[in-house]
Amino acid sequence: MAEAADMAWINTALTAARPQAMGALLRYFRDLDRAEEAFQEACLRALKAWPRNGPPRDAAAWLILVGRNATVDSLRRLARQQALPEEDTLLAEGGEDDAEATLADRLDGADYRDDILRLLFICCPPDLPAAQQIALALRIVSGLSVAEIARAFLIGDSAMEQRITRAKARVTRSGVPFETPGAPERAERLGAVAAMLYLLFNEGYSAGGDTVERRAPLAQEAIRLARLLLRLFPSEPEIMGLLALMLLQQARAGARFDADGAAVLLEDQDRGRWNGPMIAEGLALIDKAMRHGRPTPYLVQAAIAALHARAATAADTDWTQIDLLYATLEHIQPSPVVTLNRSVATAKVRGPAAALAMIEPLADRLAGYFHFFGVKGAYLTQLGRTAEARVAFDRAIALAHTPAEAAHIRQHLDGLQREATPT
C-alpha cells in the first residue's frame, strides 16, 4: 500500500520534472538518444533512492545531475578509461545537497526556459507531418511510452515505434539548434511549438464516440504543456491566447457528448456541465493578453470561445460580436475554414441567405471538407431548399470522419424527412 502511494507521487514528480530535465540533458549531451538514456537512468535511480530518502528539494536538478553523471560515468567505462574520481562518484550516487543546490541556482537562470523551448521545438520541423510531430512530442517531452501513444493514435505498437524512430532520425538529420536563440528565433520557435501544441490539443478534443476515453488525455497534456510554456514566457500574448483557447474549449468537454456518445451541438449543451474554473482561467488569460493590444490568431479565437462561455444560455450569445471577431480573424489569418466558421455567426446576425452567399465561393477549396457540407445543408434547410439540402447532407455523411459526425448529419436528414412527410 505504502509502495503504491510512493510510486504515484514519484511518477507525478518525474512527469513534472521531465521537460526541464530532458531539456538540460539534451543541451549537455547534444544528442537526443543519449539525453533520453540519461534521463531514463536517472528515473531508475530515483525510483530506488526517493522512497528511501524522501523527495529531493528540486526533482529536476536531481535528475539532471544524476542522469548526467551516470551517463558520463558509463561513457568513460565504455572508453576503458579510469574510473571517476571519488567526489564525482559521490555526486552520481545521491545528488548531494551542495551540488544539487548549485545546479538548482543555475537552472533558475534564463537557460532552462530555452532548454525546454528547444526540446519542444525540435519536435516540430515544418516538413514533419503533424501526426509525427505530436507523437514525437508525446514521447520526448511528455515521456509517454510508445504503447500509450499508439493507443491514443489507434494504431499498433510497432507502427508507432517506426513512426517515432523515423521522426527522431529526421530531427537528428536536420540538426538541433543549440545556440541560445535571439528574439526573432525565440519568437519563431514559440510559434512552431504553439501550433504543435494546438494540434496535440485537437487530437484529444476532436475525439468522439468510443475514442474519447483514450484520446481526451491528449487535450489535458496539451494544456499542461501550454501552461508550462506560459510560465516560462509569461509576457507572450499569443501563448496566453493559446492556453485560453484550449481551456475555453476543454471546459465544454463534459457537455459535448450525450449518454450514447453522440455529439451535442454547442447551442444544445447543458451549460451547467461546463467547467467553471477552466472558463474563469481562460477569461482571465484573455483579459491579460488583450492588454498587449495585438490581436493574434489564437487570442481572437479564444475571444470568440469566451463569448460563448459568457452567454448564460445559447440565446444570450453575442453573435454580432462573434461575427466581428471572425472578420478580424479573416483579416489576420485568411482561410476558407475561417470564413466558413464566420458564416455561422453571419447566419445568426443577417440570416441564412447572407451566410450561404458567403460560403458559396469556398466550394472548390472546401470540396472535401465535412463541415462545409454540414453547414451548407443547414442554411439550405433554413431557406426551404430541401432537395439541395439533402444533397449537401449526403455529401457530408460521405466525408464524415467519425460515427458521431455522421450520426449528427443523419439527424438533419431525418428532420428533412419528417418535414417532407406531414403526419
Next chain:
Amino acid sequence: MLYAILCYHREDVVGSWTKEEDDAVMAKLSVVHEKLAREGRLGPVARLLPTTAATTLRKDSDPPLVIDGPFAETKEQLLGFYLVEGETLEQILDTARELGRANPGGAYEIRPVGHYYPATATAKA
C-alpha cells in the same frame, strides 16, 4: 483569533496531477473543510487559478507598473490579502491602483480565484 493558512506547493507537480488525482485530493480536503465548518471555525477558502493567470502591479513606481505573471521577488514578504469581486482584469487593476495610492510601495499580485467557499466562521480578530 483568526489565522490564515497559506498554501504552497510546486505548481508543475500539482499541474501534472490527473483529474482523478486532483479530485481525490479535493475530496479528502472537503472532509476536513466540513469538520471545520461544523465547528464554526472555517473562514473563506480559496483555491487560486495557476500563476499563469496572474498579473502583478508594482506600486513602487508612479504610475504603478503592470507586469504579466506572478510576484517573483523574494525580498518582500506576504503581509495580507483581499478578496475583491470584479468583471474584468481592468476593473481589478483599477481597484489595486486605488489601494496602491493609499499604500504605495511593494506590489499586489492579482490572481483569479478558481474554487471559493464562503466563510462559516465569524471573524474574531
